[in-house]
Amino acid sequence: MNVGIVGSTGYSGVELYRLLSTHPYVDECILYSSSLEGSRYVEQYPHLAGLSQEVVKPIMIEELQQLDFVFLAVPSGVSKELSQRLLGKKAKVIDLSGDLRLKNPTEYEEWYKGESAPTEILNEAVYGLTEMNRNAIGEAKLIANPGCFPTATLLGLAPLFHHELINPHSIIIDAKTGLSGAGRRATLSSHFSETQENLRIYKVHEHQHIPEIEQQLKQWNMEAGPITFTTHLIPMTRGIMATIYAELMNGSSTEELHTIYQNFYGKQSFIRIRPMGQFPSTKEVSGTNFCDLSIKYDPRTNRVTIVSVIDNLVKGAAGQAVQNMNVMMGLDETSGLHHNPIYP
Structure with missing residues (x-):
């Protein structure tokens, strides 16, 4: 084609x-x-x-x-x-x-x-979060490819929402991204001298991905309330790490939650659930369409912590777009996306 x-x-x-x-x-x-x-x-x-x-x-x-x-x-x-x-x-x-x-x-x-x-x-336009909306994507002629932060966040939260395990008003997302997310055109905020050896928070309570995340969460649960979402710029080229916090409706354990995530994403080609006690880093998905997830429960606070990492240019943009193209054309979903992470 x-x-x-x-x-x-x-x-x-x-x-x-x-x-x-x-x-x-x-x-x-x-x-x-x-x-x-x-x-x-x-x-x-x-x-x-x-x-x-x-x-x-x-x-x-x-x-x-x-x-x-x-x-x-x-x-x-x-x-x-x-x-x-x-x-x-x-x-x-x-x-x-x-x-x-x-x-x-x-x-x-x-x-x-x-x-x-x-x-x-x-x-x-069909929202192109592939793992969650595959059937509609397969019938679509126009796709709205998700943003990079929403991709990492929504994939991290989806199992908990579908099993109704968390208080939908308690969600806090602390997300960090590399400089390529700002685009190729140079700006003061992307200048080497401004970013090297520096950590900067930006668009506090104003990021345009907030309503996108909230829109999808409300489709999964109409009771979902406003989220707290903050973004930080890290002096690296690629990668997003979203650390997500939420309060459970009832007590649980890390073992039980880990099993839920494994079962929920068991047949998904690009979602990797990391072993219990192991947390992913951005380098481990660099250059690939993978989203790596880890989860841990804190019984002291009754809160769960989810760590989600993606390459913002691949799973957060171009890779997910190609994955959606494959679904729309009836091809193997992984076609053209078989890449090992670039490491170190």
């Missing part, structure tokens, strides 16, 4: 290229950009010397409409316009931005500070 990447020169775009250029069912991977059209891709990414011959093309809607698949790896505010013009044509579409994730237009306008996509587009 022929696929297109719109926004190919950003970090999510080049990660999509890495996965799709060697995908066994992709015949051609065509690159598009609104800012660097006409340039050779290797000029933007010299690490692809001898591997890429592609020239970045301008965004041509009529051409995109005729592809089998289009990935929108563009900033929020852009993809809502492109998705409208592609929907209903030949191409199936996966949007990696936040434009189509929130079903309530008022929430989008509050958190993203811009005009929402039309309601009919929002209703058409």
Whole structure:
């Protein structure tokens, strides 16, 4: 099949290229950009010397409409316009931005500070948390790919919500991310001198992923209340660690909870439940589509601690998008995603 990447020169775009250029069912991977059209891709990414011959093309809607698949790896505010013009044509579409994730237009306008996509587009878009929404994804023509923080958080909480084990008003998430999550364009907050040997909290109670997480939790349990969610910038390139705390409805044990997680995710290709007493680090999933999870119960506080790690550019963006493409096309879900972690 022929696929297109719109926004190919950003970090999510080049990660999509890495996965799709060697995908066994992709015949051609065509690159598009609104800012660097006409340039050779290797000029933007010299690490692809001898591997890429592609020239970045301008965004041509009529051409995109005729592809089998289009990935929108563009900033929020852009993809809502492109998705409208592609929907209903030949191409199936996966949007990696936040434009189509929130079903309530008022929430989008509050958190993203811009005009929402039309309601009919929002209703058409299926939320692409693959492990939780596989059947709907398989029937979809338009996917809202989840954000990186929501992916790590929701996969960490899903077993507890589905078994109704936690107080849905007690959730606290302390999340940390690498610098690539801020994108390729340099800013003061991503400057080496500002980030090296530094730890910074940001968007306190204001992060746009808060309503996305809450929206999904309410679908699992209407009683789910507002969450406390904080994000921190770590001086590393890739990775997210979400440390999640919640109060149990009734007492339990680490052994019992560990068994619940193993059973819940037993057949999922990209979820790895770590042995009891072993906690994952971001390096252990680097470059892969894995989400590694650990859980431990504290009887003193009746709280559970869940640790969830992903690569923000893979499971948190491009990898999950390719996983969703595979499901939409009826392919083996792991196609093009067989990678060992890059370690050390």
